[in-house]
Amino acid sequence: MDPSDSNSAAGGKTQNVSVPPVEGVAGGGTSYGWVDGGLRGTNIGAGVIDPTKVHSDDLLHVWSMPSTANVSQQEAPRPLEKVNLLAARNERESFQIALRPKVSWATSGIAGSVQIQCTDLCSSSGDRLVVGQSITLRRVVPILGVPDALVPIDPLSPQISIQPGETAAVWVSVNVPCGQPPGLYEGEIFITAVKTELDSRTESLPKSEKCRLYRELRSCLDLTGPRDYSSPEEMVQRLTSASTVLRRVLDNPALQDCQENNGFGDMMDEDVINNISVRLKLSLTVWDFTLPVTPSLPAVFGISETVIEDRFCLEHGTEGWYSALDHHFRWLLQYRISPFFCRWGDSMRILAYTCPWPVF
Template sequence: MENLEGNQHSGAPPVEGVGGGGTSYGWSDGGCQLPASFSGVIDPSRIPSSDLVHVWHMPSTENVGNQGIPQQFEHISLLAARNERESVQISLRQKVSWGGLGAVRIQCSDLCSSSGDRMVVGKSLTLRQVLPVLGVPDALTPLDLPVSQINLLPGETSSVWLSVNVPIEQPCGQYEGVICITAVASDTESSGKSLTKSQKYKLHHEINDCLDVVQTLQDKPHEEVVERLKVATSTLRRVLMSPTFSEFIACPEDLMDEDVHTNISIQLKLSVTVWDFTIPQTPSLPAVFGISETVIEDRFCLKHGSPDWYDALSRHFNWLLQYRISPFFCRWGDGMRIFAYTCPWPADHPKSDEYYSNPRLAAYAVPCVPSLLSDETAKNYFKKEIDILKSKAHWKKAYFYLWDEPLNADHFRSINDLSSELRLYAPDARVLTTYYRGPGNASDSQSSFEAFVKVPNYLRPHTQIFCTRR
């Protein structure tokens, strides 16, 4: 580690090139003294990775762009309660180029406490690569665990998003693990990358079965059985321990032995203190997020109401819940009228309680289109739905989202009319309205900001939850 900390930031950091690279970002060619052994072609397997790669970490609240400036190398220390997620960014940047498109291999261990408790990599600890969207670091694409590999472009900073998800039943204490970062040639990508994870798992399972069969041979002469077992066992174990199956090996610490022995990897220690209290499963401040059902249908080529359609909605629902977001699905009608619902099943369906009673759900949208209730059958059906939901303990989570961002006085009047109609069925209903401006054609003369400020006056008492983005 002395070698790492002595070389990580000596002088001004270069941005690219074997000689320290360009001056376009404020660093001069003379600001970096490289070892004489760096002349010629660089073999990352023979040089400490700390001489090739800048590694530092940044808070999850920071935007680290591709020109992020390297910071001091420090180990990571996080504090978290049970049932809490804490994240941090690990940023990487080439000090010098090796083979054009350099790559780094990232290996993670489980987080272990002195009492033997453990947070498992891949479940409690996850990694995602931060990728830009329209030039802004935004997308988080999952990385394989416990071993993954990413490419580093010369002169650009790349970041990895590390999240620690503390299970609700996790014992409190101090947990420690290691993240090994190793510079590798970009053409050393594991051959297993051509296989999907499910394919690798299937192959792994088949080889294990083969090993079991060979080890239980009984019909052959003793000498032949012994010899065949030696050959088969040696071959199969060598295959199972190859990088192709690294993510299925039970003890990820073993994967790091080679790096530890050669002292080439950068070893970034991760320490997590788990406090002796638990974050409630139900958020105290609801955060709702809408997903267009037509986007899901178009994106996954699904027919509305098909089994696959219900499955896709369920997957989106549960995926957002893990981030303490209460989702709803929606489609738009005329004039930005919106049909919003959290559960696609009717209130008397068993799935309904599964959705609405989920302790991670803080609020749910009740499907409602009062203006479409033109006949008694539809009105009776809607009344039945409301009566069922009102009889449940989760009714206190319910709200109605009737209109998306009204623009003029007619829109505001429509919201109030819809809300009044709704209260014939549910007098205690809570109506949510989103807005970013006041009515554009209001009769009284006022500025746009004055109209915006007065929106609650236009909507009360018909709206109880106001959501604005201005």
């Protein structure tokens, strides 16, 4: 990552960075409505916050971290910077996106939900790295307070929940295929505060209102159904009545958002991304060489046969023993580590490298 190349959010907004309160001091990080200092001087008033009406930069801190960093739950916010990656073909590069709420915008116990959308990485020649294939998102889940497990994020519903007073991390991996043309690839990641599923259900129509809309639409269908009209005036009268019913349905307060956007739901989604999201620019330089699929040099690294026997309670040379050993060696190959482990003599002398698979 290039620290000299800082990236501002959409609309010229910059991240307002402040050190979060220490957990347990002055109630920081535990109560509803907790504020991380990021809203000082903003025009957000008290009450329930609608994340679709407020820029996400006013609701949460967003910054990038390298893959070598352990992002703890009390990690302090940093300036948002553009992410620059370098990779060869057949190589994987990763980085992290850290998120920390400035205020709670959900009515439930969490601070809120965050949607993370990534565009394809495209080069000037039209080549691209596709999201879901070459680009994957995973949630970093702490185990006993330590960042550990990587849980895949569904690309069709890329939302995560964040807790008040805690920093969450998303692990972004870019896998460069062997046949990928070299060059500079660029894209963006959009981080947007959204309503939680519970809040969305709360805003849904009550049953009585749904029944009323159903009856009106049903009567409209009856008015326009096929039938023999006694005169043209009767047909005009029934169509006029149907038009009146439909207009009354469209004027329902529950459809107000659709009225404000002229019914273009897809355009509304695009406007939300462009207007209220925090935008993280991402660039990847693919070098003009390919890493080997298998290691070319033996490594003094391996898995002891006795460890396999003791850990899995398997007898040496059995089918289950070979299956467990095969599983471990294939895992090593994914990280370009030689599966050929060494046998040791006295004084750490290497006697020989042996093949873990039997000869058939």
